[in-house]
Amino acid sequence: MLAHLGTRTLAGAVVVLGVVTLTxxxxxxxxxxxxxxxxxxxxxxxxxxxxxxxxxxxxxxAAQYAIWLGRFAAGDxxxxxxxxxxxxxxxxxxxxxxxxxxxxxxxxxxxLGLAVGAWQSGAGPRVDTxxxxxxxxxxxxxxxxxxxxxxxxxxxxxxxxPAFGAAGLDADGLxxxxxxADRLRHFALPLxxxxxxxxxxxxxYVRGAMRDVVSQPFVRTAEAKGLSPxxxxxxHVARNALIPxxxxxxxxxxxxxxxxxxxxxxxxxxxxxxxxxxxVQARDYPVVMAATAVTAVLVVAxxxxxxxxxxxxxxxxxxxxxxx
Amino acid sequence: xxRLWRDRRASFGVAVLAIVTGAAVAGPLVSTGGPTAxxxxxxxxxxxxxxTDHAGSFHPLGTDRFGRDVWTRLVYGARVxxxxxALAVLLSVVIGVLVGGIAGFWPGPxxxxxxxxxxxxxxxxxxxxxxxxxxxxRPSAVLVIxxxxxxGWMSVAxxxxxxxxxxxxxxxxxxxxxxxxxxGRVLVRxxxxxxxxxxxxxxxxxxxxxxxxxxxxxxxxxxxxPPTPSWGNMIASGRDTLVNAPWVAAAPGVALVLVVVACxxxxxxxxxxxxxxxxxxxxxxxx
Numbered sequence: 305m306l307a308h309l310g311t312r313t314l315a316g317a318v319v320v321l322g323v324v325t326l327t328x329x330x331x332x333x334x335x336x337x338x339x340x341x342x343x344x345x346x347x348x349x350x351x352x353x354x355x356x357x358x359x360x361x362x363x364x365x366a367a368q369y370a371i372w373l374g375r376f377a378a379g380d381x382x383x384x385x386x387x388x389x390x391x392x393x394x395x396x397x398x399x400x401x402x403x404x405x406x407x408x409x410x411x412x413x414x415x416l417g418l419a420v421g422a423w424q425s426g427a428g429p430r431v432d433t434x435x436x437x438x439x440x441x442x443x444x445x446x447x448x449x450x451x452x453x454x455x456x457x458x459x460x461x462x463x464x465x466p467a468f469g470a471a472g473l474d475a476d477g478l479x480x481x482x483x484x485a486d487r488l489r490h491f492a493l494p495l496x497x498x499x500x501x502x503x504x505x506x507x508x509y510v511r512g513a514m515r516d517v518v519s520q521p522f523v524r525t526a527e528a529k530g531l532s533p534x535x536x537x538x539x540h541v542a543r544n545a546l547i548p549x550x551x552x553x554x555x556x557x558x559x560x561x562x563x564x565x566x567x568x569x570x571x572x573x574x575x576x577x578x579x580x581x582x583x584v585q586a587r588d589y590p591v592v593m594a595a596t597a598v599t600a601v602l603v604v605a606x607x608x609x610x611x612x613x614x615x616x617x618x619x620x621x622x623x624x625x626x627x628x
Numbered sequence: 629x630x631r632l633w634r635d636r637r638a639s640f641g642v643a644v645l646a647i648v649t650g651a652a653v654a655g656p657l658v659s660t661g662g663p664t665a666x667x668x669x670x671x672x673x674x675x676x677x678x679x680t681d682h683a684g685s686f687h688p689l690g691t692d693r694f695g696r697d698v699w700t701r702l703v704y705g706a707r708v709x710x711x712x713x714a715l716a717v718l719l720s721v722v723i724g725v726l727v728g729g730i731a732g733f734w735p736g737p738x739x740x741x742x743x744x745x746x747x748x749x750x751x752x753x754x755x756x757x758x759x760x761x762x763x764x765x766r767p768s769a770v771l772v773i774x775x776x777x778x779x780g781w782m783s784v785a786x787x788x789x790x791x792x793x794x795x796x797x798x799x800x801x802x803x804x805x806x807x808x809x810x811x812g813r814v815l816v817r818x819x820x821x822x823x824x825x826x827x828x829x830x831x832x833x834x835x836x837x838x839x840x841x842x843x844x845x846x847x848x849x850x851x852x853x854p855p856t857p858s859w860g861n862m863i864a865s866g867r868d869t870l871v872n873a874p875w876v877a878a879a880p881g882v883a884l885v886l887v888v889v890a891c892x893x894x895x896x897x898x899x900x901x902x903x904x905x906x907x908x909x910x911x912x913x914x915x
Contacts, residue, residue: 319751330764440896444888446840448847449863449881452870460871562755566844581848584759592760599756607751 316604323600382590402575409498417506425514442504451570468572513545554610641894652706663704701857713839719777724784732792762850791823836891
């Protein structure tokens with residue numbers, strides 16, 4: 305169990321290192337001189353050279369990489385070219401916002417997805433088909449478009465919910481319950497958007513996993529010994545179907561963070577995704593690099609957590625490989 | 629094949645894709661004027677769907693803020709979306725087959741490193757990588773194709789790797805090797821043709837995914853640039869006029885969802901038709 309987790313942590317660290325290296329290389333290979341961009345068109349050759357030396361850009365690529373990696377690991381992520389703020393502070397505010405959005409949506413998606421998928425696997429063909437059509441459509445919705453349609457319905461037509469941001473303009477003046485209510489109202493639309501799409505994906509997968517388990521011999525044995533359908537589903541089918549489903553949570557994390565990028569951009573949700581999009585549009589390289597690395601770390605950490613979850617559910621892994 | 633034709637999911641998928649492709653190819657025949665044609669802006673902007681303007685032109689999906697016909701733009705946008713999606717999937721299938729084939733047929737360090745590479749790229753958030761690459765260069769359709777292709781080959785590589793590995797142990801492959809053929813030739817001539825069936829499923833699912841991502845990039849202004857219509861930048865331009873003219877953003881979104889659903893259903897149906905295990909299941913379960 306410990307060895308298993310150790311290997312996975314190591315693999316995760318390699319992925320993060322790979323992402324950081326890839327980002328570094330891509331940014332260095334990008335056309336355009338960052339120093340010229342920084343100093344503007346009026347800079348003299350001497351000024352350019354001085355700035356280049358100050359930034360360490362006159363050294364060989366490998367040395368630059370080593371220095372940059374050291375600084376990055378130490379938490380010195382530089383300053384945003386566009387705003388001048390330290391990148392670390394910029395992203396430090398953003399990570400909790402993204403985690404709140406992605407985390408809540410993940411939990412809701414899978415709870416609802418499990419319910420819908422389980423309902424489908426036990427339902428008749430008509431219900432099954434209807435639900436299948438619903439889930440495949442939900443899964444196909446582009447987050448930014450669904451977001452716009454929800455804004456149209458709930459903000460412009462119904463005037464119920466705010467369309468963007470994490471808090472109202474007057475949020476600083478609010479206290480206690482009204483402040484919480486303001487937060488929740490801003491949270492509602494981005495969360496609904498991500499969750500609706502997530503439920504589609506999760507339910508489709510749960511249905512498939514349940515069907516795979518239902519055709520196993522041990523389910524027939526359970527039926528044969530006279531257990532009620534509910535008991536068979538809950539004790540024998542659901543428990544076994546849960547293993548691939550939890551594994552899927554880990555595999556779907558990159559897609560979930562990708563989806564969050566669009567949803568954050570549409571709702572101006574102050575998360576990592578929105579910062580990344582803004583930085584990309586402004587060619588703000590330090591922020592782009594750091595946001596990419598932070599996303600990779602979040603994905604890898606999420607994968608490790610799901611590994612723990614699988615090990616906790618599946619006794620074969622919990623007791624080590626020999627037990628199988 | 630016959631089973632596939634009887635599958636309603638497959639017929640729906642094929643029908644939608646055929647209609648959209650047909651409309652895209654026959655663009656000028658099924659639409660009025662060009663996608664960027666503007667007439668009297670004040671008189672023709674924000675016409676509701678099914679409206680006829682003062683000059684007598686009919687606008688089935690209304691017009692946008694420049695008085696451009698939304699249906700025409702949708703049809704021309706389908707050209708961009710389908711072409712970019714199809715080429716990106718083609719590129720990722722080529723890369724995936726190469727990586728998977730080599731990993732499946734050359735055991736040892738080659739296989740280990742290629743599989744590690746696959747797992748690595750699979751763990752990356754694809755959109756973040758797309759944004760990163762889009763930030764590096766001037767956005768264009770070609771860049772979108774290359775980037776989507778380079779970040780979409782992993783599932784194909786995994787499938788092909790599995791197939792090739794199991795095929796490599798078959799007698800006809802051993803026979804070909806025993807005859808003294810070069811391994812590369814054995815792989816290309818004898819193994820890969822037999823390993824490509826599951827790739828079709830992956831390609832169908834990948835097409836929907838690629839079209840959706842292209843629209844996403846164009847929506848953020850990092851893909852196909854206006855005034856060339858793409859479904860993504862049409863949604864982006866409709867975003868500003870959501871209150872006055874919701875149809876401008878709604879129409880390309882509906883088209884997008886239809887095409888992605890069609891690709892997914894087609895992929896599912898192909899999967900069931902090609903995979904004997906799930907085929908058995910669908911028969912066994914009360915249907």
